[in-house]
Amino acid sequence: MADAAVSVPVSGPECDRQNASRLTRLLAAPSFQKWAARFPLTRRFVRSEGAAMFDLVAGFCHSQVLYALVALDIPKALLAHELSLSVLAQQGRMPPERMAVLLSAAMALGLLKQRKSGLYALTTRGAALAGVPGLAGMIMHHDVLYRDLSDPVAFFRGEVDTELAAFWPYVFGAGAATDPANAARYSQLMADSQRLVADDTLAAVDFRGVARLMDVGGGSGAFLAAVGAAYPGLGMTLFDLPAVVPAAQDRFAAAGMADRVQIVPGSFRDQPLPRGADMISLVRVLYDHSDDTVVDLLAAAHAALPPGGRIVISEPMTGGAVPHRAGDAYFALYCMAMRTGRARSADRIATLLQLAGFSNLRLPRPARPFITSVVEGVR
Numbered sequence: 001m002a003d004a005a006v007s008v009p010v011s012g013p014e015c016d017r018q019n020a021s022r023l024t025r026l027l028a029a030p031s032f033q034k035w036a037a038r039f040p041l042t043r044r045f046v047r048s049e050g051a052a053m054f055d056l057v058a059g060f061c062h063s064q065v066l067y068a069l070v071a072l073d074i075p076k077a078l079l080a081h082e083l084s085l086s087v088l089a090q091q092g093r094m095p096p097e098r099m100a101v102l103l104s105a106a107m108a109l110g111l112l113k114q115r116k117s118g119l120y121a122l123t124t125r126g127a128a129l130a131g132v133p134g135l136a137g138m139i140m141h142h143d144v145l146y147r148d149l150s151d152p153v154a155f156f157r158g159e160v161d162t163e164l165a166a167f168w169p170y171v172f173g174a175g176a177a178t179d180p181a182n183a184a185r186y187s188q189l190m191a192d193s194q195r196l197v198a199d200d201t202l203a204a205v206d207f208r209g210v211a212r213l214m215d216v217g218g219g220s221g222a223f224l225a226a227v228g229a230a231y232p233g234l235g236m237t238l239f240d241l242p243a244v245v246p247a248a249q250d251r252f253a254a255a256g257m258a259d260r261v262q263i264v265p266g267s268f269r270d271q272p273l274p275r276g277a278d279m280i281s282l283v284r285v286l287y288d289h290s291d292d293t294v295v296d297l298l299a300a301a302h303a304a305l306p307p308g309g310r311i312v313i314s315e316p317m318t319g320g321a322v323p324h325r326a327g328d329a330y331f332a333l334y335c336m337a338m339r340t341g342r343a344r345s346a347d348r349i350a351t352l353l354q355l356a357g358f359s360n361l362r363l364p365r366p367a368r369p370f371i372t373s374v375v376e377g378v379r
């Protein structure tokens, strides 16, 4: 474990002892906490703050309960049948008393419930675990991020040789991302979770009047297939790495869209983007890359669009000046573990778009910031 010694300046613009001292120190004092926990006007607040603090303390156990449930396929099994402890223990190959601890933990987290008969069933939240596309896959690949975060101080200091970066080999450049098996693995994870992202992007952006949409870094085409289904007259271009795009052919053929889509293999780091589209989308692409790569990519998008052409960025974003849990306490860490990645606020993305020459920026309020947020601009 890395040492956590801190040295702070004793005075000056970087250290305000006066402000920090009064209320915060009072709140932290055990004697004040003891009094506030009993005083009728503060009692409820102190209890709920205590419970919220304990949730943070125990959050890593909650994640592992979730992981075990999914790894043991319990949500899927309970979607098909309500089951007894002994059946679940047998299926999980563990003693019933240990399975009972897991199931009680899942009940405490609101994922399972137990009938009077003793059978276990899914709650509404548990049903999401079984049914939300891509959620199980996302949870299962967290074993990698969990290892990367095992020494969090070293992680934040940048001293960990993170494993997550190897899961997304293109962060090391297009030349490192030529293995089709690896490309298929990450593309499947992305495609599985794309439906919700596409739903929220379609709700935030009006694609009417667009003749051709080019999805850059479009993976195996799940986003274009969703937009193409909603806008039957739309022409489409998919641009992604050569190891990735072959999977898109089958998707578009199965959706009866093959004649509407042009598939262009290539790397936006090494070549200009194809022209001919009047709208470009970048869905969950910018946050994989450093500012330098993003500046070049947005300039390439600007060059590829005609005047009046539109650009849409859709990806999970941070809260900027108002940090939020999904963006700032999850995606920001995830992107950091990818090494080249960086979660950005909508304002920061809007600034980068402006620097690339885009105007008329739109930042619609996201419906579900943990799924995606959107920023739109016009060339």
Ligand SMILES: C[S@@+](CC[C@H](N)C(=O)[O-])C[C@H]1O[C@@H](n2cnc3c(N)ncnc32)[C@H](O)[C@@H]1O
Residues within 6 Å of the ligand: 170, 173, 174, 187, 190, 191, 194, 197, 216, 217, 218, 219, 220, 222, 223, 239, 240, 241, 244, 266, 267, 268, 269, 270, 282, 283, 284, 285, 288
């Ligand atoms: C996180 S995935 C997102 C895929 C898809 N847009 C989605 O949301 O499901 C990032 C995509 O960018 C592609 N990509 C990364 N580097 C690239 C490059 N240099 N040129 C073209 N595509 C690239 C990857 O192959 C991958 O499909």
